[in-house]
Amino acid sequence: MEIKKVWAVFFSPTGGTEKVATTVAQVAAKALCAAYDTYDFTLPQGRENEVVFGEGDLVVLGTPVIAGRVPNLLLPYLKEKIKGTGAIGVPVVSFGNRDYDDALMELRNIMEDRGFQTVAGGAFVSEHSFSRKLGAGRPDEKDHALLTEFGEKIGEKIKQGWVYSQPAYVKGEEPIRPYFTPRDRHEGAIDIRKVKPVTGESCCNCGICAEVCPMGAISRDDYSLIPGICMKCCACVKKCPTGAKYFDDGGFIYHKEELEELYERRAEPEFFV
Template identity: 55%
Template sequence: MRTIHAMYWSATDTTKMVVRTIAQTLAQHAGTDYQVFDFTLPASRETVKTFGPDDLVVFGTPVYAGRVPNLLVKYLHTVVGGGALAVPVVLFGNRNYDDGLMELRNILEQDGFHTIAGAAFVGEHAFSRTLAAGRPDADDLVEARAFAGAVWEKLTAGTYVTPAQVGGQDPVRPYYTPRDRAGNPINILKVKPKTDPDKCDGCGICVNVCPMGSIDKSDPSLVPGVCIKCCACVKKCPTGAKYYDDPGYLYHKEELELGYARRADNATFV
C-alpha cells in the first residue's frame, strides 16, 4: 500500500486547502491516512525530505508571475523523490498559471519523482481581497475531489503516463512582467510592506507568518529581509496594520482586478 503525502508551500493557505483536499481524497480511496509536510516557514525548509517508491506525494506551490516562486527553487531541488509518484499542483490568482505547472512538474522529475497527473487551481490573489475572492471555494474543492478520484482510478488501473502531460510550455518561458498601459515594465521586486503605527499592537503575527523570515522580531515595522509579496503579513494581520503603498504595486494590483475579474477555470490533467 502506498503512503499518501501532502507537501506544500502556502503563505495564505490557498495551496494548502487544495493540496490537502486532494491528498485526503486519495487517502480515503486508499483506506488510509495521509501525512502532511508544510514547508512554508523557513525552519521547515531546513529539513531534507526523502521519499521512496512506495510513496505518492501531492506537491503544491503557488504561481508567482506565471512561474514557481524563484526563491523556492533551490529548496525544491533538495527534495529527494527516490522513485515516488507525484502529483504537482499549483495555485494561481485568477490571471493564468502560464508555465508554473510545467515548471513544477519538471522540478519534481529532476528530483527523482515520477509525475502521474497535475492540476492548476484558482486561489484568491495574494495582492487582492476581490480578485478570485474566497477561492478555492466549495465548487473548487468539489473539482479537487473529482480530480483526486480520477487520479486514483488511473493509479489503480495502472494506466497513468509519466511524466504527466500538463499545460504550459517546455522549456518554460520567462517570468510574467507587469506593464503599464504604455507597455513599460513595472518593477516591484524591491517593494516591501509598510506598517500603520496606529493599528499595530505588536502582536508579532506578521513576524511568525512571513515565509522568508524577513520581518524584524523586535520591530515588526522593519522588513530587513527579502519580500516576495506573498501578502501573508497583510492578510493575516488581525488589526489591518500591514499594507503596501508603492505606486507601481498599487497600479499592477488595480490592473489585475480590472482585467481579470471573470471567474477563471481550474485546469486538471490526468
C-alpha cells in the first residue's frame, strides 16, 4: 500500500496534543517517503467544514484526554465531519499524568466508524490542562524519543506489507467506561461541569483569551464574560500574558490540588503497533 501523504490532525488548546500528533506524523512521513500536512481543528472555524481523507492518506488523529475519555464536546465533530473513506488511521491521545483510561480505545472506535483502517495507536503525556506541575514540560526529550520510535514503527509496519484485517489493538475497556468523576475525601462527587474562569484586575483587554478559546465561549465585547460552554482546557488561563484568567471555584481548586498530590510522578506513554 502506497502512502502519498501523512496528515497530523489535532485538537490542541495548549499545544501538547499538537506536539504529539505532528511528531509522529512527521517521522512516519519521512519513513514512508511521503508528503506531510496538518489540519488543526482546535478553534471553532476549524470544525465548520467536513474533512475527507481517502486511500493513500495516513492520518494521525490526536485529541487530549478529559476525564479519561475523548472530550465529549468534540464528539459531534469527530462523528459527523471527519471521514476516512479507506485512509489508514492512527489514533493518539495526550493525557495529563493521571491516566488515559478508555480515551485511546474510544478514539480508535470513532476512527473505525468513520471509515479509517487503524494500524496503530498511542497515548502520550502532556502538561495537565489544570496544572503547571503535572506533566510539566512534557512531551520532553525522553517522550520525543518514544514518539520517534512510534512513528518509525508505523512506517516500517506499512512498508512491510501490512494489510488491514481488524481494528488496531489498543488498551482500554469495552463497553467504554463513564467519564472519570472527581471526588472529595468523603467520596462525594465534585461537579465542575459548569465552572468557568474569572477575570482579575490585571486584565489588559488584549483579547488573547477570546482568540484562543476552542469553544468560542468568551465574549468579544467583554472578555470577563463567558456566555458559552467552558471545557476547562485552560487555554485562556495559560496563554493570558498578565495572568488575569484563573479559576476560583472551591471544587475546581480542590480537584486540582488532589490531582497534584496524587499524581505528581512520571507517568509513562504507551503505544501499540
